[in-house]
Ligand SMILES: Nc1ncnc2c1ncn2[C@@H]1O[C@H](COP(=O)(O)OP(=O)(O)O)[C@@H](O)[C@H]1O
């Protein structure tokens with residue numbers, strides 16, 4: 031089985047803190063990988079390094095077989111991946127259609143293909159009636175959907191999504207899930223970070239858990255289901271303390 | 283007033299400053315200390331100088347001298363204040379009230395604290411101690427009634443700062459999510475520039491060149507004459523900006539009433555301005571920006587236009603839609619570079635700060651012409667060599683005004699730079715696209731200015747034509763420098779203004795150096811006019827347009843240099859893009 035992502039001893043240091051510490055990820059092609067962890071565990075830092083937004087301070091990354099430390103290889107690999115980063119990267123002063131057209135042109139797609147796909151994506155994301163609005167005036171959820179549309183537009187082999195369900199309403203969240211299922215059925219590899227266990231439990235085929243920058247668990251979802259719920263495994267892997275809450279005795 | 287809360291506010295502010303200072307590194311610390319020390323020195327200098335001046339110079343000055351002196355002081359302060367305001371039009375609060383809204387704090391305290399902090403500007407650091415010191419000096423020389431000048435002067439300053447604070451709050455409210463309204467910002471800025479330059483322009487344009495020989499002494503004479511007209515005394519009675527001068531002058535005639543009334547008036551106006559500012563600030567932070575009421579008519583028309591489009595939309599195929607600007611094909615440009623150029627151009631077109639940038643060359647032209655020549659007649663008196671150089675010099679100045687943007691091309695992108703990093707596009711194409719996007723902003727207004735120059739001043743037509751060729755040459759050269767700086771020393775700028783944030787002290791010094799050295803970059807375009815002057819000097823036939831002819835090889839050289847530097851700079855950008863991303867985005871705050 032070929033790997034979509036393979037990291038060896040991946041590390042990132044900020045000042046004195048090790049945000050990511052010796053990560054060895056193995057993500058097979060075609061799987062739906064859920065990357066879980068508590069707040070501040072290093073999920074976003076990892077995804078930034080995987081997608082080339084942040085330089086690692088140690089270790090190496092291979093994405094779809096390409097060595098990412100070589101800038102030319104990394105740039106060419108980007109042609110095959112789509113990314114929805116933590117802080118999106120939208121142009122404030124463009125409309126949704128303009129932004130998607132821009133992305134399409136940068137991937138050198140033919141004009142009629144750009145127009146068709148843009149129209150479809152806008153309709154699916156429910157943004158087709160917002161022609162006049164600049165992304166500046168979009169709500170957080172709308173921005174997320176637009177960023178996802180931009181990531182899907184070049185029809186990538188692999189998608190990186192950082193907290194795609196955060197700040198998205200129930201209707202859109204349902205829609206997002208359907209879109210992601212479609213992607214999986216077309217053989218796209220998905221790498222998604224989240225701190226919401228339910229969604230990951232429902233969708234993912236493979237789960238990795240990171241805590242304080244270290245990978246504490248990496249297993250197929252089937253195995254986890256066989257041995258209990260994801261929440262139990264998560265809490266035991268992360269090492270939470272139920273008793274902490276009892277300290278706030280004055281909070282009646 | 284709740285003392286404990288006020289202490290908490292002060293502690294919060296000092297903590298924020300301290301954390302900022304700590305992040306800035308040792309160089310930043312030194313510069314901050316230098317800033318504080320020079321502030322103290324300025325205040326101290328103004329106090330000592332003011333006291334001596336008030337004591338000795340104004341000790342037994344006549345009442346009309348007092349009037350002139352204090353009117354001048356008022357206007358001097360107003361001018362400096364407006365210039366400072368231009369640098370930062372939007373209100374930048376010392377403490378963000380929005381973040382304290384949910385706490386059980388008296389917001390009026392936070393508001394007053396922010397208002398007080400807004401006084402920490404160089405112009406006020408000189409004006410307030412200076413004026414008070416002059417008043418004390420006059421008191422020593424002329425008697426205790428001159429103590430009244432202190433409340434009068436302080437009231438005058440407070441009146442101005444309170445209403446500017448109000449204006450800035452109003453602007454901040456306009457900036458919230460109302461993109462059309464943001465162009466108002468531009469209008470206000472232009473108005474302020476004109477206000478500052480107005481008297482200068484008026485003086486220069488109204489008096490012909492022949493009268494200019496009178497010089498400043500003559501102007502002062504005119505002013506004194508004006509002071510004795512009935513219009514002047516009425517103006518001093520009814521215009522609050524003149525109450526300070528009027529009050530002091532009447533004290534000179536031992537008439538206390540105008541000074542008392544003036545002080546009371548100034549303080550009242552200051553209070554009213556502050557109250558208004560506080561109310562609008564509260565409305566602003568609770569989200570009631572008045573958009574529903576004040577801007578109802580434009581919003582309404584926008585709404586009626588909108589429902590119509592969804593009706594037509596479902597049946598519409600993508601075909602008949604008018605092509606978007608970002609869909610255009612640019613000739614000779616790779617499609618991806620063209621896409622970036624058009625998208626960036628579009629995005630900047632909608633950014634208010636770009637409109638400012640577009641207007642500034644025109645304003646500069648006005649100020650430039652008025653200040654240098656006053657009228658066509660006086661320009662004729664200038665040596666013709668000087669006139670040959672003018673178009674080229676003008677180009678240099680126009681670009682100098684744009685360096686903020688051109689030397690930090692990714693700073694304006696902010697978060698959008700992230701999507702550029704994620705693109706597979708070769709990086710030299712990104713640079714090319716960016717340079718192309720800026721080109722219309724840089725070239726079109728400048729070309730218009732050059733084309734209209736012969737109508738305003740008698741420059742040789744040939745120099746203007748040569749200028750039109752030197753313009754793209756300098757643009758290409760500046761683009762090379764701009765690309766180097768954009769990659770090497772990028773910094774984040776606040777949306778809606780050109781104000782840098784997150785700029786380390788080292789970057790700041792380096793950029794200041796680059797700005798100072800900017801004329802060196804312009805040397806190539808000065809070669810043709812200089813050659814022309816030399817040729818004339820040595821009696822070259824006057825019919826050969828040396829300037830024009832030499833401008834062409836300079837342009838060719840600039841094109842070659844630009845093309846040669848693009849690939850290596852693209853590779854550099856590829857290596858450094860992650861670092862640039864960190865610098866231009868918010869991530870570390
Ligand atoms: N730019 C940065 N500078 C300093 N520390 C950072 C930076 N980005 C992240 N960190 C730290 O790295 C750790 C991991 O952050 P992150 O990857 O964003 O966590 P999350 O798993 O919630 O996405 C946190 O402790 C955070 O404080």
Ligand SMILES: [Mg+2]
Pocket residue numbers: 073074075116193
């Ligand atoms: Mg995160």
